[in-house]
Amino acid sequence: MRSETGKTCVPTGVDLKDTGFGYTLSLISGKYKMIILYWLSENKIMRHNELKRSIGTISFKTLSIMLKELEADGLIIRKEFPQIPPKVEYSLSERGLSLVPLLNMMCDWGEKNRLPAL
Template identity: 55%
Template structure:
């Protein structure tokens, strides 16, 4: 049995920081689609995600941009054209996302469908 004296301190900050960047119902989905498609316009991203509201997608994109994972590129034209892509920091997370995809591929039950 471990006593208080034998317990090693755990620095949770790196884990908590990483999770804070991807915490949110749609952030990992957004990162996935930008990883697979390189650059997407807002409407293309919304269509790819399916059942996401405008308000939710907009707020999740703003958070991802503020955290330095997603680049928003706005073109001065009418109608407005906005494209999203991964930053270098965002791309550096893709090996983690790739491992999640690999794990999911190995463990998805037969007949499982996304809700």
């Protein structure tokens, strides 16, 4: 596999984590991160419970952890409103928005290459 610059993505003898490919995987790996990014790309702004309802199979704690990791990696923005009860909204950062074409390509690839159900 080669990058747009023509260089191999994972050169022989180089640790995967030290490559652009490995770095990207480290940001989006995990069962729910790409799903969270997808929902935020579709809805622009969402609250914690909206995300939880949309994903369905994620626990409150796991969603909280994933959101903190995505925020720490600069992919989402957490906006807290000083009110009672507390209100927090999540949205994609510019960096997170730059992943949307990748998510779209994955969706297109899946639609074209999905194997028929048995």
